[in-house]
Amino acid sequence: MSGTSAALQPPADAEKPVRHPDAPAPGELLGAHYEQCFGCGGGQSHGLHLAARAGEGVTVTAAFTVQPAHQGAPGLAHGGVLATALDETLGSLNWLLRTIAVTGRLETDFVRPVPVGTVLYLEAEVTAVSRRKIYSTATGRIGGPDGPVAVRADALFIEVAVEHFVHHGREEEIKAAMNDPDQVRRTRAFEVNP
Numbered sequence: 001m002s003g004t005s006a007a008l009q010p011p012a013d014a015e016k017p018v019r020h021p022d023a024p025a026p027g028e029l030l031g032a033h034y035e036q037c038f039g040c041g042g043g044q045s046h047g048l049h050l051a052a053r054a055g056e057g058v059t060v061t062a063a064f065t066v067q068p069a070h071q072g073a074p075g076l077a078h079g080g081v082l083a084t085a086l087d088e089t090l091g092s093l094n095w096l097l098r099t100i101a102v103t104g105r106l107e108t109d110f111v112r113p114v115p116v117g118t119v120l121y122l123e124a125e126v127t128a129v130s131r132r133k134i135y136s137t138a139t140g141r142i143g144g145p146d147g148p149v150a151v152r153a154d155a156l157f158i159e160v161a162v163e164h165f166v167h168h169g170r171e172e173e174i175k176a177a178m179n180d181p182d183q184v185r186r187t188r189a190f191e192v193n194p
């Protein structure tokens with residue numbers, strides 16, 4: 001059984017997403033947006049180290065390998081970790097829009113168990129935009145990029161100002177990210193349009 005709640009149905013006047021002219025070219029790896037991100041950062045030893053790649057339009061593909069540290073039941077990926085992989089992949093779409101946004105709602109279907117050692121192949125796309133609301137959908141497949149769907153999600157991201165992070169984030173990490181001498185890293189920590 002699967003389904004999407006009314007909150008994730010775009011309104012009738014929603015618009016098609018527009019790929020930013022400076023978005024990475026299709027096929028280009030997006031790279032980690034923040035070294036300490038649990039989803040994609042290299043600085044998190046038990047993180048997902050998820051690698052996302054720009055696709056055509058406002059789409060991305062991504063992959064991550066389920067590690068022993070990601071278990072819930074013996075030998076199987078924790079559902080929250082799989083939801084994180086979906087969330088991270090969906091979040092990376094906003095880099096193609098060059099919109100700073102956070103997840104407001106994430107609805108996940110867990111279709112098949114995912115064993116440790118499995119590569120989860122993800123694909124995601126923005127389906128509609130309505131003012132600050134970005135509607136998107138993702139699937140995660142196992143056994144190959146065309147293998148059976150193991151997880152899927154629909155999401156609503158909400159555009160925020162960079163102040164969202166400055167106001168709510170812990171001061172020491174915000175200061176460190178803001179004071180990073182590397183301008184690209186500083187920019188991407190919050191996915192701010194450079």
Ligand SMILES: CCCCCCCC(=O)SCCNC(=O)CCNC(=O)[C@H](O)C(C)(C)COP(=O)(O)OP(=O)(O)OC[C@H]1O[C@@H](n2cnc3c(N)ncnc32)[C@H](O)[C@@H]1OP(=O)(O)O
Nearest residue numbers: 007087088091102103104105132133156158160189190191
């Ligand atoms: C830098 C990139 C990082 C990427 C990391 C991967 C993505 C993440 O995991 S982000 C982390 C997890 N998410 C969060 O921490 C967000 C926490 N939530 C919040 O901060 C706020 O609730 C926030 C910003 C989402 C919305 O608050 P606010 O800015 O006041 O917006 P608000 O006015 O309430 O809502 C705006 C619209 O969105 C809708 N909306 C807001 N939240 C939801 C929701 N959960 N479900 C459905 N609709 C929602 C509202 O109904 C409203 O719609 P409309 O314009 O039609 O009336």
